[in-house]
Amino acid sequence: MTIRLKILSIVLLALAMPLRTWAATPVEQLLERIDKGASRKLQTETVKSDSDFFELDNRGGRPIVRGNNYVSIASGINWYLKYTAGVHLSWNSMHAKLPSTLPLVARRERHTTDIKYRYYLNYCTHSYSMAFWDWQRWQQELDWMALHGINLCLDIVGTDVVWRNVLLKLGYSKEEANGFIAGPAFQAWWLMNNIEGWGGPNSDHWYRQREQLQKQILKRMNELGIHACLPGYSGMVPHDARERLHLDVADPGMWCGYKRPAFLQPTDRNFSRIAALYYKEQQRLYGKADFYSMDPFHEGGNVEGVDLRSAGNAIMGAMMKANPEAVWVVQAWGACPYPDMIKGLDSGDMLVLDLYSESRPQWGDTESTWCRKDGFNGHDWAFCMLLNYGGNVGLFGKIQHVVDEYYKARQSLFATTMKGVGLTMEGIENNPVMYELVSELPWRKDKFLWNKWLDGYVEARYGNVRNQKLHFAWQRLARSVYGAPAASVEQGCHESVLCARPSLKVWQVSTWSEMEDFYSPHDVIEAARLMVDASREIEANDNFRYDLVDITRQAIAEQARLVYDEIVAAYKARDRKTLAYTSRRFLDMLLLQDSLLATMPDFMVGRWIASARALGTTKAESDHYEWNARVQITTWGNRQAAEVGGLREYAHKEWSGVLRDFYYPRWRRYLDALAESLDGKPMPKFDFYASDEKWTLQRNMYPSVAQGDPVAVAQEAFARVFE
Numbered sequence: 001m002t003i004r005l006k007i008l009s010i011v012l013l014a015l016a017m018p019l020r021t022w023a024a025t026p027v028e029q030l031l032e033r034i035d036k037g038a039s040r041k042l043q044t045e046t047v048k049s050d051s052d053f054f055e056l057d058n059r060g061g062r063p064i065v066r067g068n069n070y071v072s073i074a075s076g077i078n079w080y081l082k083y084t085a086g087v088h089l090s091w092n093s094m095h096a097k098l099p100s101t102l103p104l105v106a107r108r109e110r111h112t113t114d115i116k117y118r119y120y121l122n123y124c125t126h127s128y129s130m131a132f133w134d135w136q137r138w139q140q141e142l143d144w145m146a147l148h149g150i151n152l153c154l155d156i157v158g159t160d161v162v163w164r165n166v167l168l169k170l171g172y173s174k175e176e177a178n179g180f181i182a183g184p185a186f187q188a189w190w191l192m193n194n195i196e197g198w199g200g201p202n203s204d205h206w207y208r209q210r211e212q213l214q215k216q217i218l219k220r221m222n223e224l225g226i227h228a229c230l231p232g233y234s235g236m237v238p239h240d241a242r243e244r245l246h247l248d249v250a251d252p253g254m255w256c257g258y259k260r261p262a263f264l265q266p267t268d269r270n271f272s273r274i275a276a277l278y279y280k281e282q283q284r285l286y287g288k289a290d291f292y293s294m295d296p297f298h299e300g301g302n303v304e305g306v307d308l309r310s311a312g313n314a315i316m317g318a319m320m321k322a323n324p325e326a327v328w329v330v331q332a333w334g335a336c337p338y339p340d341m342i343k344g345l346d347s348g349d350m351l352v353l354d355l356y357s358e359s360r361p362q363w364g365d366t367e368s369t370w371c372r373k374d375g376f377n378g379h380d381w382a383f384c385m386l387l388n389y390g391g392n393v394g395l396f397g398k399i400q401h402v403v404d405e406y407y408k409a410r411q412s413l414f415a416t417t418m419k420g421v422g423l424t425m426e427g428i429e430n431n432p433v434m435y436e437l438v439s440e441l442p443w444r445k446d447k448f449l450w451n452k453w454l455d456g457y458v459e460a461r462y463g464n465v466r467n468q469k470l471h472f473a474w475q476r477l478a479r480s481v482y483g484a485p486a487a488s489v490e491q492g493c494h495e496s497v498l499c500a501r502p503s504l505k506v507w508q509v510s511t512w513s514e515m516e517d518f519y520s521p522h523d524v525i526e527a528a529r530l531m532v533d534a535s536r537e538i539e540a541n542d543n544f545r546y547d548l549v550d551i552t553r554q555a556i557a558e559q560a561r562l563v564y565d566e567i568v569a570a571y572k573a574r575d576r577k578t579l580a581y582t583s584r585r586f587l588d589m590l591l592l593q594d595s596l597l598a599t600m601p602d603f604m605v606g607r608w609i610a611s612a613r614a615l616g617t618t619k620a621e622s623d624h625y626e627w628n629a630r631v632q633i634t635t636w637g638n639r640q641a642a643e644v645g646g647l648r649e650y651a652h653k654e655w656s657g658v659l660r661d662f663y664y665p666r667w668r669r670y671l672d673a674l675a676e677s678l679d680g681k682p683m684p685k686f687d688f689y690a691s692d693e694k695w696t697l698q699r700n701m702y703p704s705v706a707q708g709d710p711v712a713v714a715q716e717a718f719a720r721v722f723e
Contacts, residue, residue: 004432010471011440014647022314024039025044025070026070026220026223026224026225026558027070027073027074027077027146027224029042030074030143030146030147030224030616031044031077031156031659033094033095033100033139033140033143034089034094034095034096034098034143035095035096035097037098037617038098038154039098041062041098041101041102042062042063042064042065042077042078042080042102042462043059043060043062043063043064043065043066043322044064044065044066044067044073045065045066045073046066046067046068046069046070046073046258047066047067047402048068049068051068051113051114051628052067052068052069052072052112052113052115053067053068053072053110053111053112054066054067054072054073054075054076054110054111054413054443054631055067055076055078055085055108055109055110055111056076056079056105056108056109056110056549057105057108057109058104058105061104062102062104063102063104063105064104065080070146070223070224070225071118071146071149071150071151071224071225073148074143074146074147074149075146075149075443076111076150077147078147078148078149078206079111079443079708080105081096081460082456082460083456083460083558084102084103084106084518085098085099085102085661086405086459086460086462086463086464087308087412087437087460087463088457088460088461088462088543089144089147090432090436090464090543090546091144091429091432091602092429092432092542092543092546092600092602093430093541093543093546094140094143094144096386100162106559108629110313111443111444112443112445113442113443114444115418115419115420115421116381116419116420117149117151117152117351117419117420117422117443118149118150118151118152118352118420118422118439119150119153119154119229119329119353119382119384119420119421119422119423119424120145120150120153120154120422120423121151121153121154121155121190121423121424121511122154122331122355122424122425122426123154123156123189123191123192123293123295123331124188124189124390124426124427125154125188125425125426125427125428125516126145126154126156126187126188127185127186127187127188127518127632128188128390128391128426128427128431128632128651129391129427129428129429131184131185131187131612131628131629131632132184132185132608132611132612132614132615132625134213134611134614134615135213135216135217135612137611138213138214138216138217138220139220142217142220142221142224142226143682145224145226145413146224146225146226148435148436148439149439149442149443150226150423150439151225151226151227152226152227152229152291152329152420153221153226153227153228153229154229154293154329155228155229155230156187156188156191156220156230157210157214157217158208158210158211158212158213158214158215158285158428158642159187159191159230159231159282159339159489160181160182160187160202160206160207160288161207161210161211161214161285162281162282162285162286163177163180163181163278164177164178164181164207165281165285166178166274166277166278166281167238169244169281169410170274170277170279171244171245172238172244175201177199178197178200178202178454179196179197179200180196180197180238181197181199181200181201181202182195182196182198182199182200183198183199183200183201183202183224183452183624183628184199184202184206184612184615184625184628185199185612185631185632186198186199186628186632187199189255190261191231191264192295192299192452193234193236193252193260193261193295193296193297193298193299193301193388194255194256194299195255195258195259195260195261196238196239196258196259196260196261198258198637198638198641199628199631203617203621203624205616205617205621206615206621209615211285214285214286214294215285217288218286218287227288227289227290227291228289228291229291229292229293230286230289230291230292230293230327230388231292231293231294232278232279232293232294232315232318232319232322232328233249233262233274233278233279233294233315233318233319234294234295234296234315235263235265235266235271235296235311235314235315236261236262236263236264236296237249237261237262237263237264237274238261238262239251239259239260239261239262240262240544241262241264242262245270246689247262247264247265247268247270248261248264248265248267248268248438249262249263249264249265250262250265250300250302250303250304250305251263251269251302251307251486252297252301252303252499253300253301253302253658255299255301255645256432256636256637256641256645256646256647257638257640257641257642257644257645257647258637258641258645263296263297263301263306263307263311265307266306266307266310266311266313266314267307267310267317267358271314271318271524272317272318273323275314275318275321275322276318276322277321279318279321279322280462281309283322283556288322288323289326290323290325290326290495291326291327291329291351292319292323292326292327292328292329293328293329293330293331293333293508294315294319294328294329294330295330295336295337296311296315296336296341297336297338298331298333298336299333299334299336300334301336303338303464306644307673308338308340308341309340309341309344311341312337312340312341312342312344312345312551313344315328316328316345316349316350316680320349327348327349327350327351328345328349328350328351329350329351329353329640330342330350330351330352330353331352331353331355331424332352332353332354332355332362332376332381333355333356334370337352337373339372339377342376342379343377345379347378347379347380347417348380349380349477350379350380350712351379351380351382351419351420352376352380352381352382352424353382353384353424354376354381354382354383354384354421355384355386355422355424356370356384356386356408356424357384357405357409358385358386358387358398358401358402358405359386359387359398359421359488359489360489361383361405361409361690362374362376363376363381363409363412363414363418363708364412364413364414365414365656367475369489375413375414375417376417377396377668378417379633380417380418380419380420380448381414381416381417381419381420382417382418382420382421382422383406383409383418383420383421383422384420384421384422384423384424384625385402385422385424385425385434385438386421386424386426387425387431387434387435387492387652388426388427388428388430388431388492388493389426389427389491389510389513390424390426390427390491390510390650390651390652391426391428391429391430391633391653392427392430392492392493392495392509392510392651392652392653392654393430393493393496393553393603393653393655394430394481394492394493394494394495394554394557394654395431395477395479395481395482395493395524395550395551395554396482396484396492396493396494397431397433397434397481397484398482398483398484398485398486398488399434399437399450399454399478399483399484400449400450400483401484401485401486402434402437402438403437403441403447403448403450403453404447404486406421406441407447419444421438421441423435423438423439426492426609427651428511429602431455433454433482434482436457437453437457444500450478451475451478452621454471454474454475454478455471455569457474458470458471458474460541461543461544461547462477462538462541462544463543464538465538465544467537467538469530469531469532469533469534469537470530470531470534470538472530473527473528473530473531473534473551474527475524476523476524476526476527476530477523477524477527477551479519479523479524479570480519480520480523480524480527481493481494481519481524481554483518484518484519485518486514488680489514490513490514490515490516491510491512491513492513492625493516494515494557495508495509495513495515495652496509496557496560496561496654497509497512497557497560497561498557498560498566498589498590498654498659498663498667499649499652499653499654499659499663501648501666501688502666502667502669502670502671502686503567504571505623505671507562509649509652510648510649510650510652511647511648511650512646512650521555521558521559521561521562524551524554524555524558525555525558525559525722526618527551527555528551528552528554528555528718529555529718529722531547531548531551531552531714532548532552532718534712535548535711535715540710540711545600545710545711546600546602546710546716548710548711549596549597549599549603549710549714550603551602552596552714552717552718553593553596553597553603553654555718555721555722556589556592556593556596556717556721557593557654559589559721559722560589560590560593563582563585563586563589564586565580565588566578566582566673567582567583567671570676571584571678576675576676576678579674579675580675583671583674583675586667586671587664587667587668587671589721590659590660590663590664590667591659591660591664592717592720592721593717594656594657594659594660594664594715595656595707595708595713596656596710596713596714596717597654597655597656597659598656598703598706598707598708599706599707599708599709599710599713600656600706600710601704601705601706603654603655603656604655604656604657604702604703604704605633605653605655605656605657605658605700605702606656606657606701606703606704606705607704608629608633608653608655609629609630609702609704610702611629612625612626612628612629613625613626613714623648623699625671626652626699627696627697630695630696632651632699633650633652633655633658633687634648634649634652634654634658634662634692634695634696635647635648635692635693636648636650636651639689639693642689642692648689648692656707657702657703661695661700662695666688667691669686670686
């Protein structure tokens with residue numbers, strides 16, 4: 001070969017290498033993000049079909065996953081990895097080291113679904129979990145969505161850019177627009193028409209960064225075949241729009257101490273003008289969507305003086321002008337959407353998310369206190385699980401009840417309009433077992449029992465490890481914290497007493513949790529004991545380490561509540577010695593919990609704060625983002641909103657760092673005062689808000705990487721508390 005030919009060959013080879021990367025399908029690229037080289041180990045094939053399906057098979061000595069689109073294929077990949085390869089990809093671990101040769105499928109396996117929409121996210125999730133995500137973290141989540149069958153996702157990122165530009169066109173100054181738009185940690189409630197401006201103002205860099213990030217998110221969604229549901233125009237305008245813009249507006253009132261934005265009356269000719277401005281600007285930035293989310297009057301907004309039928313027609317009409325093929329996605333929460341607003345709209349143009357189907361279903365033939373006997377007036381709807389409120393940390397679920405309710409809905413009078421299944425949690429990165437369960441429901445034709453499914457989950461999650469203690473531990477959990485009764489409407493997990501505002505009558509932490517005693521704490525403690533015992537016998541993977549810490553954390557929280565009861569009893573009996581002992585034990589457990597949680601970044605406030613600060617380009621900007629991050633998980637709002645509005649500690653976190661520096665000092669001051677009161681010193685009047693606010697203004701550094709070995713620390717922590 002001549003030198004010229006050799007050079008030409010090298011050039012062609014070099015050109016071919018990036019071409020292969022560029023030409024790889026989105027699902028092959030997803031496989032590469034799971035593990036480099038994975039796309040060569042697991043084959044994929046797209047096959048035309050009238051219904052969504054995936055099929056697991058073997059071809060040429062290698063496993064193959066077929067499906068009718070990328071989301072279906074990704075769902076099949078996830079199914080294969082879990083139930084054949086013993087690899088469970090979860091929020092705590094989205095990467096895996098796959099064997100050089102993947103195991104073959106035992107027999108061809110095909111799953112189909114007629115559930116058209118597999119929906120993901122609540123507005124609140126974007127703030128409680130995603131407020132400070134960068135592209136790397138979003139990319140991981142988009143992979144999680146595809147692997148879990150999600151094909152429709154609420155995406156509010158960058159909507160503040162749209163609103164800022166619209167307000168500028170309406171004559172508002174940049175400062176005035178910033179006074180309307182909420183800060184990074186509170187945009188969910190601004191977009192649900194609950195608040196204005198809280199957490200702001202935002203910097204010019206924030207808006208530039210949001211726009212760029214949203215374009216990356218939408219590009220990847222489009223590549224994978226996930227539909228974006230963007231916020232549409234619901235009539236929201238600044239509260240001063242009557243005076244400033246001479247608009248005919250209704251006053252929706254207050255929300256938890258905050259003034260709501262005004263609602264532009266649908267009879268005002270400016271409704272269509274401002275809506276058109278909004279959609280034009282949104283499409284200029286991000287393109288046209290097929291789904292738009294609008295939730296006017298969310299969570300108690302006053303509708304006095306509003307013609308609801310006209311409001312529904314105006315909102316729908318404006319959306320249809322922007323895209324005649326679009327679907328209005330609306331949350332069923334409390335009285336919303338008002339029947340008078342939606343009953344005159346054409347079926348097929350709306351998808352109603354039954355946001356809390358597992359506890360307060362609205363879809364129809366149920367005994368729920370929120371039940372709508374006529375369902376959603378003939379509109380398509382989605383069976384959704386909310387489960388988590390405020391991103392609170394704690395084990396909780398209704399494993400069998402969720403399964404029962406799903407199949408009940410599938411066989412009900414409203415089954416023909418049940419077009420979707422949704423995960424509508426307020427916070428993610430917790431209770432993966434419940435979200436794994438619901439994401440599988442559309443692909444499981446027949447009803448099943450929790451115990452058989454749970455055995456498969458445990459095997460997959462821990463890498464096909466054969467250890468009966470793991471199964472026994474999860475059976476204990478399934479019959480206790482994950483076995484909440486059907487009638488229970490408590491807002492998420494049993495809240496940890498360690499995070500409660502101190503008093504002699506502590507029960508819950510947040511205002512509206514509706515906690516009930518429905519399980520024995522000893523079942524959780526025994527489950528933790530079994531996990532700790534298993535940790536001495538098996539090789540721990542990422543999922544086991546996460547669960548070991550989480551379950552041990554829950555057991556310590558259960559024990560702390562029992563010790564708290566002893567504190568109260570000792571105080572009432574004026575038993576100084578026992579009060580001193582139990583108080584010291586309680587505080588020691590709080591610090592021990594902090595040390596345990598420091599072994600996993602998932603449970604560290606440092607990770608939350610670091611992600612917030614990383615978005616800033618100046619110290620002032622990073623400080624502002626950190627303030628947002630600290631406020632959201634503690635006071636939530638200003639004094640009025642926190643104390644009178646009830647928002648304080650709604651989004652509290654049992655995290656390392658917060659326990660040590662926020663909750664421990666509170667409890668110590670209180671318990672010291674309690675002991676002194678037995679000697680006749682009056683109990684002080686604690687201004688908890690004042691001391692809590694001080695922490696939100698601090699800028700001390702917290703570690704964001706693991707501190708210690710989770711297995712060793714969990715073993716030690718359990719021994720110190722229970723043995």
